Amino acid sequence: MKVSDMEMISPTSVNECLQVLSNRQNESRLIAGGTDAVVRMKEKKWMPNIWINIRNLNKLRYIYEDENGIHIGPMTTHTDIVQSDLLLNKADVLTHAAKEVGATQMQNMGTLGGNIGTASPAGDTIPALYVLDAKIELRSLHDTRIVPIQDFFVGPGKTVIHSDEIISDIIVRPQEKYEIGIFEKLGPRKAQSISIVNFATSLTLDSKKRHCTAGKLAFGSVGPTIIRAKKCESMLLLDRLDENLIQNMAKLAWKEVAPISDVRASANYRKDMASALLERGLYRLMKRWGE
Structure with missing residues (x-):
């Protein structure tokens, strides 16, 4: 055709x-x-x-907060996300991820709903949505349902959305007072390519001793869907977030991801880079915390 x-x-x-x-x-x-x-x-x-x-359905383009969380319309662009003070202050990991979605023109055109609906394991905003416990609202002519993001994706390019449904809302939890996030991406050309590996984390740290009291870690492009590194997450609570703990977590991350080899990278290279991105991301997070 x-x-x-x-x-x-x-x-x-x-x-x-x-x-x-x-x-x-x-x-x-x-x-x-x-x-x-x-x-x-x-x-x-x-x-x-x-x-x-649906480009002109402006009723689906918004960012606001209520008692249920932060609502982001599916027609909200990546530029809208980057420029949102609400998201920068209360969902910073998503802001960091949106900055890495292609060049400026793509950020101006591309939408959060489109990034979710395409269901690519390499989608840059999706790991960030995982660590923010996002919920996807799906609406049809006669029904509305809400699906946790971890249940939304069933494989590369595949979701639970029905043919008569649209994504009508994305709801993320606001970060806690001492919670900050980091997004890391590896691509052939910085910020203008499909991720070979990407990584998002959002951690809650003790205000003085830098013990992690809660944290989520998610990898993209290293499995058929996003991978939550739950074994690494459990290590976060064991000790003070320092160089030794970060390096041990990076070694464990190598084992937690399950990538394939393709034309862009081998499986072992992706494993190595997942480990490296976790390490680099947590060092950056420590630096931000210190500042």
Whole structure:
């Protein structure tokens, strides 16, 4: 099928979009910023009969906080995230990750909902969402449900979202008073390429002795979905966060990840880099804490 043979629909409301999706006779796919869609079309992987352009659904573009957490609309761009004082102060790891999503033009066009919906294990914002305990709200014409992010992804490019649903909200928990996050990425060209490995962490530290009282660690591009390094997380609580503990955690991280070899990197190289990114990220976190 040629691109010129595809039909493009631009709904003016969320309800209109859901009505189109509910028509199961049509093979349709959502397009927002288009940063992933253009690539997949060139690869002839995404060739639906109908593209549903939701770019102008501004009701799905927001960042605000209430008693349930911080809400981020699926049409919120990576630039919106980077420029949000609320996220910088209460979900800084997501801000750091959004800064690494491609070049400036891609950050301006690409959306958080698109990054989630594409379900790439290398998606830069996704490890950050894992350590922030994100919840994904899915909405259809007749129902709304909320899925914890760890249950949302089922494999590379695969999620639990139904064909008649859209991502209607992303909810993350605000970080605690003494909690800070770090995001690390390894790519062929800094900040403008698909991650070979990426890593996000958010830790709560004792205000004086630098003991970790809680922490989450997540790796991307080293498994079919994001990998939470739970064995490394358990080590965080054993002792003061210092050079010795960080190096021991880095060795354990090598064993926790489960990458494959592909055209971009071998499995062993990814294991080595996962270990290195954890070590570098925690050293950076210690420096930030000291400052």
